[in-house]
Amino acid sequence: MTGTVKLYDDAPYEKEFTAVVLDVKEDEDGCVLVILDRTLFFPEEGGQSSDTGILSGFEVLHASIKEGVITHRVRCALSDIGTGDEVTGHIDWEHRFSNMQNHTGEHILSGLLHDMFHSENKGFHLSDNIVTLDTSKELDGNMLVMLESRANEVIYKDIPVECRYYAPEELKGKEYRSKIELKEDIRLVTIPGVDVCACCAPHVSRTGEIGIIKILRAIRYKGGMRLTILAGRRAYEHLSHLQDITDELSHVLSESTDKLKDAVERLLRENGEYRLRIKNEAGRRLEEAAYAIPADSHDAVIFTEAVDNTVQRNAVNMLVRDHKGICAVFASDDAGGYNFILSHPGQDARIISGLLKEKLSARGGGSGEMVQGNVKASREDILRVLNITLA
């Protein structure tokens, strides 16, 4: 079978076409695989997701290409489309144009990366959720700001984008980006002064149509960087979403958007101060509880609210100074169970925690001097178990 005629090569802005069905067969998942003599559906290729749309009233879920032949996966029955039928196709234009904007945006970034930093494009991924571009070199924050700024300058200049095939002899001495060695005619996408690249996908006809390019994230990846980028309407929608978030934050914090960072830092500082105050007060209450235990009491066990671990440990250290029996602080409540720290001066504290483990399925560990753990049991049950050890 000869290759499918790629109508999108010369007519990237056409949305509707007619074609003749060359072959149909059922797919494993109940869909139908349709091969046409020509198509506007760009197949998944070169890291870019495929076009979707409608063929003869049925949904086209995906298009793929193998040895030049494009196969459309269509949600219909085998009896709905027959070999020899003339069919009409419509591509989902919003999806396609968004891909054209993002794809052409990637060419601009890749061309500039090469010119500005001698960094090559090592990978490109354009799905409906995310657009990434991998570079061969690491780039710092300043470089990324310069890159993004230059890319948007290219948009303002509204430079024409030329896509056409070149015969091998025409290509002699011509410099262009290409990841693979091709022997036949090559389709070059040229953005004068910015980028020349071998590429098979549809692009916008002028850079101005991209509207905006944003680099959202940059992480180190395989010796270079993985840039998450957005262009066109998707960038606009993303920025609108971010503005909604900052507007909401501004409303919640009663602060203008340019002072949000100061407002959040102030909140964090205040929060830290409150936590410290709460911790100190809990420590003071625990100290009081420790002093309230009669000095001649053999054991010293305190049940208290949830407290900071250090506060709890300090209280146990206090108890150990004055009492010879079980010295323990159980923090929290019956409903959620207790975090405990316990000691048994002159004896192995793990014997007591062993009892709690055995009788009440407590968890925890530590040294002979001090054990820390938690137990899902009531205060009454815990005391009962501890009393058994005292008997």
Ligand SMILES: [Zn+2]
């Ligand atoms: Zn391209």
